[in-house]
Amino acid sequence: MDEATFLAWLEQHQGILHKICRLYRDRPEDRQDLFQEIVYQLWRSAPAYRGAAQPGTWIYRIALNTAMATFRRRRPDIRYTPTLPDQAADTGKDPVQRQQEALYAALRRLEEADRALIGLQLEGLSYREIATITGITENHVGVKLNRIRRKLQQLLHPEND
Amino acid sequence: MNLDNLQAAWNAAPASPLPADALRRMLRSGRHPLLRRIRRQALVEILGWTAFLSLYYTALDGDQKPLWCNLLLITALLGAIAHHALAFLSARQLVQGNDLSHSLLRYYRQLRTYAFLSLAARLLLMGSLLSFFTYGLSMEAHRRLALTAILLVFAGQLGLTARYWRQRLRRVKTQWEALQP
Numbered sequence: 411m412d413e414a415t416f417l418a419w420l421e422q423h424q425g426i427l428h429k430i431c432r433l434y435r436d437r438p439e440d441r442q443d444l445f446q447e448i449v450y451q452l453w454r455s456a457p458a459y460r461g462a463a464q465p466g467t468w469i470y471r472i473a474l475n476t477a478m479a480t481f482r483r484r485r486p487d488i489r490y491t492p493t494l495p496d497q498a499a500d501t502g503k504d505p506v507q508r509q510q511e512a513l514y515a516a517l518r519r520l521e522e523a524d525r526a527l528i529g530l531q532l533e534g535l536s537y538r539e540i541a542t543i544t545g546i547t548e549n550h551v552g553v554k555l556n557r558i559r560r561k562l563q564q565l566l567h568p569e570n571d
Numbered sequence: 572m573n574l575d576n577l578q579a580a581w582n583a584a585p586a587s588p589l590p591a592d593a594l595r596r597m598l599r600s601g602r603h604p605l606l607r608r609i610r611r612q613a614l615v616e617i618l619g620w621t622a623f624l625s626l627y628y629t630a631l632d633g634d635q636k637p638l639w640c641n642l643l644l645i646t647a648l649l650g651a652i653a654h655h656a657l658a659f660l661s662a663r664q665l666v667q668g669n670d671l672s673h674s675l676l677r678y679y680r681q682l683r684t685y686a687f688l689s690l691a692a693r694l695l696l697m698g699s700l701l702s703f704f705t706y707g708l709s710m711e712a713h714r715r716l717a718l719t720a721i722l723l724v725f726a727g728q729l730g731l732t733a734r735y736w737r738q739r740l741r742r743v744k745t746q747w748e749a750l751q752p
Contacts, residue, residue: 424589455666506583
C-alpha cells in the first residue's frame with residue numbers, strides 16, 4: 411500500500427481512532443500521543459494487511475492493540491478550571507454532549523479489555539466480528555458483553571442499585 | 572441509557588478530523604513521541620559513554636587495570652547502548668498477531684525478555700564500573716563507607732527499575748488474562 415492510498419484511507423476512517431483515544435485516555439495530550447502512536451502502528455502494519463478483513467475491522471484491531479499495549483506515564487491529575495468549583499461546569503452543554511461525556515466517563519471506569527469489547531459492540535460489530543478481532547470465541551464474547559453491559563448500567567445509573 | 576442510547580451517544584462523538592498533512596507527519600518515526608524520547612536518551616548516553624571510553628584508558632588509569640576489568644567495562648557500555656537499540660526496535664512494532672489476545676500475549680513475552688535484558692544490562696554496568704574504580708584500592712574505613720553508600724544507591728536504582736517493569740508487565744498480562752475464558 412502506498413502512502414497516498416494509506417492517507418486517503420486513514421482520513422476516511424479517522425473517526426474510529428478518535429473514539430478509541432477518547433475511550434482509553436482521559437487527558438487531551440495523552441489522546442494526541444495515542445492517536446499518533448496508532449497512526450504510526452497502522453502504517454507499520456499496513457504492508458501485512460491483505461484485505462481479508464474490512465478496513466474498519468483491521469483499523470479497530472490495530473488501534474485497540476496499540477491503546478492496550480502502550481504504557482501511559484502516571485501523572486498527578488491536576489486540573490485548573492476557569493470556573494469556580496461550586497458553579498455547574500456543564501450548563502452550556504447540550505443533552506447529547508452531556509450524555510456522551512457520561513458515557514465516556516463510565517466506559518473509562520471499565521477494565522481496558524472490557525472497554526475494547528463494548529466499544530466494538532457500540533460500533534455495531536457482530537459477535538463474530540468481535541470474536542475475530544479479539545481472538546476469543548463468540549460464546550465468550552456474548553457472556554462477557556452481558557456482564558459488561560450490566561456493569562455499565564450500574565455505572566451510568568448507580569441510583570438503580 | 573439503553574443500548575440504543577449508548578450507541579447514539581457513541582456514534583455522535585465529535586472529533587475534529589485532522590488534515591492529510593498532519594496525518595502524513597505522523598507516519599515518520601522522527602515525529603513519534605516515544606521513539607523520539609528513546610532516540611534522544613540513547614544519543615545522550617552514547618555521547619556520554621563515548622566521551623568516557625575515549626578518556627578512561629589514560630585519564631582514569633585504564634592502562635593500569637587488568638585486561639578483564641577493561642573488557643568487562645567495554646562490554647557493559649556496549650550492552651547499555653544495545654539495550655537502547657532494542658527498546659527502539661521493540662517500541663516500533665507493538666502489534667504482533669492476527670488478533671488482540673494473541674498479539675497481547677506475544678507482546679507480553681517480548682516485554683518480559685526486554686525487561687530481563689534491561690535489568691541485566693544495568694546490573695552489568697554497575698558491576699563493571701564498581702570493579703573498575705575499586706580495583707587495586709586499599710579498602711580503608713572511609714572508602715568502605717563510600718562503597719557501601721554507592722552500592723545502596725545502585726541497589727535502590729535497580730529496585731526501582733525492577734518495580735517499574737513488574738508494574739508494566741502486570742498491566743499487559745492482566746489485559747491478556749481479561750480476554751481469556
